[in-house]
Amino acid sequence: MFPPNIDPQTYALSATLVGAVISPEFTANEANTIGNWLVLVGDYLLAYAGQIALIEGRRQMNEQNTSTQMNQDQMNFIINALKKMECEVENLKKKCS
Secondary structure (H helix, E strand, O other): OOOOOOHHHHHHHHHHHHHHHHHHHHHHHHHHHHHHHHHHHHHHHHHHHHHHHHHHHHHHHHHHHHHHHHHHHHHHHHHHHHHHHHHHHHHHHHOOO
């Protein structure tokens, strides 16, 4: 799996070393073109991952809101049931008096 599970500093340093090793092989224009292409690939990955994170975050928020609404509905049901029981208790008290 890429990237490997290695220390973040080692991972970043490896990119620096690869750049330093391969850069003498290219002219300035070639290095510029390759560098811009690599930046574009990185920008694409960032935009792609960002959109996925946004969609997943919205989905999770919607699930939480749905869960909260269900909890609120359940609470309302319980409150109404308690009020009905309270009324029944009051009615029973009146009958017994």
